[in-house]
């Protein structure tokens with residue numbers, strides 16, 4: 001599916017230059033159709049809850065295929081926080097290394113651990129971002145885990161995973177990656193990086209409803225984890241309802257959460273849509289457009305928050321410009337971006353075009 005055909009799947013793009021996928025993307029037609037059909041059959045009583053209940057299982061398989069990993073490594077969860085907290089609960093004693101400004105679902109689960117058992121080493125920003133070499137320097141013998149986002153929305157920076165993998169391997173520490181803000185547009189090299197855990201909430205770049213999340217765990221780490229909320233979904237299918245023993249499967253399905261059916265029905269349609277896109281072409285497209293905006297904004301006198309731009313997310317500082325006036329201009333042109341304090345952020349999905357970027361730049365011209 002080419003870019004124009006992909007964009008045509010998003011009705012909102014006819015009205016909006018939608019550059020706020022880091023917040024939430026607009027619904028895609030196949031996802032909306034799947035959800036709409038489900039609501040209609042719910043209303044008509046024309047459904048089987050057992051079919052709905054199977055959606056998370058299909059969502060696991062489709063995600064595994066999309067990611068190029070074995071489905072036995074994939075857990076179906078409700079959020080990234082759940083994935084991180086599950087990993088946190090299985091850690092041996094020892095320090096955890098995490099960027100100071102991490103998204104809280106990948107920070108608070110570590111901070112919630114007993115600090116005398118698992119102290120958290122928080123690595124601060126320098127020049128507006130977390131330097132990979134600072135994380136590497138903080139990973140010491142005894143460190144049990146380094147947790148990091150694949151692309152931080154505060155600045156659009158993607159860490160050097162090869163360096164983090166080498167540093168964690170050297171001391172036997174785990175590498176936990178939160179790929180919620182990249183998976184769906186940036187490729188992730190599972191074979192090269194071999195993350196111990198990679199968690200993705202599907203409602204952003206994976207175009208799914210909120211409530212469908214995945215965690216990919218390396219086979220050698222699965223046995224050390226147990227479900228946070230053991231339930232009727234914690235055994236292998238067919239699922240029983242009453243009595244019995246808690247017999248956890250050997251694969252990553254042992255961590256499955258009791259699923260929000262409709263989220264998974266939408267997620268299946270979203271992955272089917274994303275699977276029709278050439279991943280390399282989408283990645284090139286989104287990075288090129290983000291750079292076009294970042295460079296255009298700099299030409300207009302906005303101050304980039306980093307000295308480089310390499311991902312699909314770009315952020316600038318508006319300086320002493322009036323944020324209210326800027327917001328009005330952006331709204332007036334139907335541009336969806338994030339303006340928080342003095343920070344202006346865009347995030348580019350494959351449905352965006354150069355016209356979207358230029359429309360936002362036009363609104364930013366004072």
Ligand SMILES: Cc1ncc(COP(=O)(O)O)c(C=O)c1O
Nearest residue numbers: 079080081103105178180181201
């Ligand atoms: C990097 C990142 N991770 C995770 C999430 C969502 O967290 P959770 O799945 O715990 O709701 C977000 C939402 O903005 C995010 O930006």
